[in-house]
Amino acid sequence: MKKTWANSGLDLHLDLPASRVRAGLEAALRDAVRDGRLHPGARLPPSRALAADLGIARNSVAEAYGQLVAEGWLTARTGSGTWVAPYRPRPRQAPVLAPAESAVPRYDLRAGVPDLGAFPRRAWLAAARAALDAAPDHLLGYPDPRGLPPLRTALASYLARARGVSVTADRIVVCSGFAHGLALICQVLGARGGTAVALEQYGSQAHRRVVRAHGLRCLALPVDGDGAVPRALGRAAAAVLTPAHQFPLGVTLAPRRRRDFIEWATASGGLVIEDDYDGEFRYDRQPIGAMQALAPDHVVYAGTASKSLASGLRLGWLAVPAPLLDEVVTAKEAAGAQASVLDQLTMARLLASGGYDRQIRHARLAYRRRRDRLAAAVLRHAPGVEVTGIAAGLHAVLRLPAGQNEAGLVAGAAARGLAVEGLAGYRTGGASHGPALVIGYGRPAGHAFTAALARLGAALAQAAAGPAAGPPR
Amino acid sequence: MKKTWANSGLDLHLDLPASRVRAGLEAALRDAVRDGRLHPGARLPPSRALAADLGIARNSVAEAYGQLVAEGWLTARTGSGTWVAPYRPRPRQAPVLAPAESAVPRYDLRAGVPDLGAFPRRAWLAAARAALDAAPDHLLGYPDPRGLPPLRTALASYLARARGVSVTADRIVVCSGFAHGLALICQVLGARGGTAVALEQYGSQAHRRVVRAHGLRCLALPVDGDGAVPRALGRAAAAVLTPAHQFPLGVTLAPRRRRDFIEWATASGGLVIEDDYDGEFRYDRQPIGAMQALAPDHVVYAGTASKSLASGLRLGWLAVPAPLLDEVVTAKEAAGAQASVLDQLTMARLLASGGYDRQIRHARLAYRRRRDRLAAAVLRHAPGVEVTGIAAGLHAVLRLPAGQNEAGLVAGAAARGLAVEGLAGYRTGGASHGPALVIGYGRPAGHAFTAALARLGAALAQAAAGPAAGPPR
Numbered sequence: 001m002k003k004t005w006a007n008s009g010l011d012l013h014l015d016l017p018a019s020r021v022r023a024g025l026e027a028a029l030r031d032a033v034r035d036g037r038l039h040p041g042a043r044l045p046p047s048r049a050l051a052a053d054l055g056i057a058r059n060s061v062a063e064a065y066g067q068l069v070a071e072g073w074l075t076a077r078t079g080s081g082t083w084v085a086p087y088r089p090r091p092r093q094a095p096v097l098a099p100a101e102s103a104v105p106r107y108d109l110r111a112g113v114p115d116l117g118a119f120p121r122r123a124w125l126a127a128a129r130a131a132l133d134a135a136p137d138h139l140l141g142y143p144d145p146r147g148l149p150p151l152r153t154a155l156a157s158y159l160a161r162a163r164g165v166s167v168t169a170d171r172i173v174v175c176s177g178f179a180h181g182l183a184l185i186c187q188v189l190g191a192r193g194g195t196a197v198a199l200e201q202y203g204s205q206a207h208r209r210v211v212r213a214h215g216l217r218c219l220a221l222p223v224d225g226d227g228a229v230p231r232a233l234g235r236a237a238a239a240v241l242t243p244a245h246q247f248p249l250g251v252t253l254a255p256r257r258r259r260d261f262i263e264w265a266t267a268s269g270g271l272v273i274e275d276d277y278d279g280e281f282r283y284d285r286q287p288i289g290a291m292q293a294l295a296p297d298h299v300v301y302a303g304t305a306s307k308s309l310a311s312g313l314r315l316g317w318l319a320v321p322a323p324l325l326d327e328v329v330t331a332k333e334a335a336g337a338q339a340s341v342l343d344q345l346t347m348a349r350l351l352a353s354g355g356y357d358r359q360i361r362h363a364r365l366a367y368r369r370r371r372d373r374l375a376a377a378v379l380r381h382a383p384g385v386e387v388t389g390i391a392a393g394l395h396a397v398l399r400l401p402a403g404q405n406e407a408g409l410v411a412g413a414a415a416r417g418l419a420v421e422g423l424a425g426y427r428t429g430g431a432s433h434g435p436a437l438v439i440g441y442g443r444p445a446g447h448a449f450t451a452a453l454a455r456l457g458a459a460l461a462q463a464a465a466g467p468a469a470g471p472p473r
Numbered sequence: 474m475k476k477t478w479a480n481s482g483l484d485l486h487l488d489l490p491a492s493r494v495r496a497g498l499e500a501a502l503r504d505a506v507r508d509g510r511l512h513p514g515a516r517l518p519p520s521r522a523l524a525a526d527l528g529i530a531r532n533s534v535a536e537a538y539g540q541l542v543a544e545g546w547l548t549a550r551t552g553s554g555t556w557v558a559p560y561r562p563r564p565r566q567a568p569v570l571a572p573a574e575s576a577v578p579r580y581d582l583r584a585g586v587p588d589l590g591a592f593p594r595r596a597w598l599a600a601a602r603a604a605l606d607a608a609p610d611h612l613l614g615y616p617d618p619r620g621l622p623p624l625r626t627a628l629a630s631y632l633a634r635a636r637g638v639s640v641t642a643d644r645i646v647v648c649s650g651f652a653h654g655l656a657l658i659c660q661v662l663g664a665r666g667g668t669a670v671a672l673e674q675y676g677s678q679a680h681r682r683v684v685r686a687h688g689l690r691c692l693a694l695p696v697d698g699d700g701a702v703p704r705a706l707g708r709a710a711a712a713v714l715t716p717a718h719q720f721p722l723g724v725t726l727a728p729r730r731r732r733d734f735i736e737w738a739t740a741s742g743g744l745v746i747e748d749d750y751d752g753e754f755r756y757d758r759q760p761i762g763a764m765q766a767l768a769p770d771h772v773v774y775a776g777t778a779s780k781s782l783a784s785g786l787r788l789g790w791l792a793v794p795a796p797l798l799d800e801v802v803t804a805k806e807a808a809g810a811q812a813s814v815l816d817q818l819t820m821a822r823l824l825a826s827g828g829y830d831r832q833i834r835h836a837r838l839a840y841r842r843r844r845d846r847l848a849a850a851v852l853r854h855a856p857g858v859e860v861t862g863i864a865a866g867l868h869a870v871l872r873l874p875a876g877q878n879e880a881g882l883v884a885g886a887a888a889r890g891l892a893v894e895g896l897a898g899y900r901t902g903g904a905s906h907g908p909a910l911v912i913g914y915g916r917p918a919g920h921a922f923t924a925a926l927a928r929l930g931a932a933l934a935q936a937a938a939g940p941a942a943g944p945p946r
Contacts, residue, residue, distance in 0.1 A: 030762075066758075067758070070728060070761045071762040071764070071766075072732050072735075072767050086736070112615075113614050116610040116614055121605050125605060132594050132598060137589040137590045138589065140783040141783070141785055142586065142784045142785065177809065177810075179809030181809070183807065183810075213803075213807030255542050255544070255545045255547075258544070263559070291545055293544075311613070311614045312614055313613075313813050314616075314814070333679075333682070334682065335656050336653035337648070337650075337808065338653075338787045338810075340785065340788065340816045341787070342816065343816065445610060
């Protein structure tokens with residue numbers, strides 16, 4: 001019902017719902033103040049008068065006035081009436097809107113995300129139910145800032161077994177993905193007076209942003225066929241490495257290089273941050289153990305569930321050198337962020353039950369098949385393109401013949417509805433590798449993989465045919 | 474089976490399991506290097522010889538050597554043998570241990586945690602299942618740093634309806650509890666050149682630590698019967714307030730004070746950070762709306778699921794003024810932490826289905842009953858103690874008669890197996906309130922509440938009887 005507030009001297013329309021009259025009156029008055037229809041200092045009608053005018057109980061009006069006085073919208077003095085409190089009117093906001101989601105390309109072979117369709121929804125829910133059933137109430141309170149003990153115990157055991165990490169549960173710190181872990185370490189390095197962190201010259205731009213956001217400079221480590229080169233490390237407080245499978249070039253850090261970095265760390269007091277982002281996925285042999293075990297006091301090992309389960313879980317873990325542990329935990333408390341205990345308990349259960357290993361084995365097989373299909377497709381459509389970095393992981397680097405235009409190929413693929421990325425986007429500083437595409441073959445849903453490969457093949461074939469070829473149909 | 478490595482010239486015992494021989498050999502060799510039993514530079518026997526000695530296939534030995542070379546433990550040159558790589562031996566670590574859990578007191582009436590037994594496990598799991606069933610795969614990828622759109626939409630609508638917050642979904646930023654939200658704002662304030670933040674003189678020490686960890690000074694706002702006093706705000710970049718129910722004193726911020734803080738903020742460019750930690754729980758009347766709506770461009774509203782569901786969820790939300798939004802999102806990306814998309818989707822579903830409101834209503838009723846029982850127990854056992862701050866929230870302040878010893882009472886309760894806290898622990902600077910206990914009546918499990926109250930009553934009665942009374946039995 002639409003009512004007019006006739007006796008107030010103000011042109012004020014109040015829409016009151018038929019039920020919940022008092023709440024409706026409050027909302028209408030708030031809106032009127034917000035809109036500027038009721039000006040600061042305006043006197044409101046006596047509750048008795050407004051009640052009669054609106055045909056509602058006087059009590060409802062008096063209670064609404066009281067509520068709005070308590071909230072600061074109105075002021076009242078006993079016996080002398082009710083006014084609109086001082087308030088800066090501002091334009092009425094648009095009603096609650098769903099923000100636009102970022103566009104999802106039709107086919108997507110960009111690296112960094114696994115096949116999200118392979119997330120074991122049923123196994124996760126079953127583990128969540130079992131974990132919640134078994135959890136005593138107190139585990140649902142504020143968690144230990146290092147993470148829940150059952151999860152840290154399960155992780156220490158898993159990491160020792162599957163990745164050769166040398167760690168005990170008390171040195172595991174659960175975090176919310178690699179970027180969070182890196183931010184915590186940067187926080188500690190900055191507090192210790194560090195000024196720079198070395199990162200591989202080809203790598204994640206987001207990680208460089210995290211480093212810089214903590215006031216640290218980024219140094220660039222060259223990457224060659226043996227992985228990162230331990231050069232220009234002089235003033236670095238830490239070196240961030242991807243030893244198992246360089247991201248994105250895909251090489252494994254050579255044994256000699258591993259030792260060189262460890263020697264640098266032990267000699268200089270520097271820290272190696274080992275980003276083991278896809279260490280579980282190795283196809284030609286058993287996974288290469290983490291380099292952390294070579295010097296657990298000088299290496300922070302970092303792993304996540306972002307590739308093995310789902311990036312959106314935002315669940316990761318650090319194996320922290322004992323001398324650094326307190327500082328990392330303090331930094332974590334200061335930053336205030338923690339993973340949900342429900343997810344922590346679920347993950348612990350999945351690890352302890354073997355469900356996590358099962359998921360890894362299934363995924364490894366599926367990704368290996370995709371890798372082989374990718375290599376075959378490239379060979380068929382563009383034999384001049386070399387497929388590298390495929391011994392492990394969820395992505396490959398397609399090295400284009402000299403003279404081919406990386407950006408043009410990316411654009412050509414986009415015109416076919418396929419998102420791919422050139423190697424250039426991962427680079428900082430001058431190019432030391434020729435034109436290439438970074439292909440995340442793990443990403444598409446299973447049903448879309450064939451079509452995505454076909455589009456990639458077509459784009460490569462067109463690029464190979466040379467710039468004289470027409471635009472994509 | 475226990476095997477002796479007889480022909481190596483080293484006193485080396487390798488425990489090899491009967492199955493998975495190669496992996497066992499690798500682990501044994503890693504251990505031997507780690508322990509220092511195999512010294513850097515020591516030459517390993519040829520694979521053929523070791524295989525014969527151990528009675529295993531030569532291939533297994535060769536593969537194990539290859540693996541350890543790749544991991545950096547050994548070095549090899551074709552045709553000239555295998556050596557232990559340079560390595561600093563370090564003491565063998567203890568096997569994986571479960572860290573000790575912090576002691577859980579038998580009865581606990583400390584504030585800050587709700588009844589974790591009331592967490593709606595079944596409803597949460599059902600919502601999680603429904604949310605996962607409905608979620609398209611891409612929602613399981615890296616989330617929008619502001620939080621998932623479905624959750625932000627549901628929160629904007631809930632906050633407008635239940636808390637009178639003036640916000641649209643695009644200005645909601647999902648975070649991991651209040652401390653995380655506060656850390657993000659402090660990050661922004663520091664980057665803008667802010668030097669100090671005003672916090673209520675009685676409040677959470679953890680929040681003060683978060684402020685200081687971001688290089689900002691803490692100013693103390695006095696708290697009287699009308700809530701925080703807008704004094705000594707001069708250089709503050711922000712004021713952190715608990716308007717609905719001051720923590721821990723329990724008063725509601727008076728209307729005049731609300732306007733004073735808003736005036737300060739608009740005049741000085743300062744920010745009000747509204748910590749609405751238990752705004753849903755008001756017993757004598759409908760909840761008092763958030764002060765954010767008075768000036769949405771000058772107030773950051775912060776809410777969490779820590780009191781309404783479970784602290785361990787680590788799920789919170791900010792309604793951010795438009796001019797601050799980009800900086801907050803940038804700070805969040807740099808800090809790398811995000812809430813799990815599974816929890817975000819579940820929470821969105823719980824909000825949209827009405828399940829969250831249902832939980833709030835149940836909890837409000839239950840807490841109100843507890844509050845009444847607490848007040849009655851205190852009146853019965855210690856009529857000289859005044860129960861205050863109980864119009865809302867999950868805790869009360871028991872003001873002790875002048876001369877009573879707060880710390881002694883806390884110790885007396887502890888001797889009875891009951892954890893309680895004195896007001897002093899929440900204070901910074903000189904005392905402006907007399908001795909008091911802060912009692913979190915929401916915390917104990919339902920079945921333990923009666924016993925906890927009885928212990929509290931006994932401790933209060935003993936304290937009232939004076940220091941002459943003997944120690945607790």
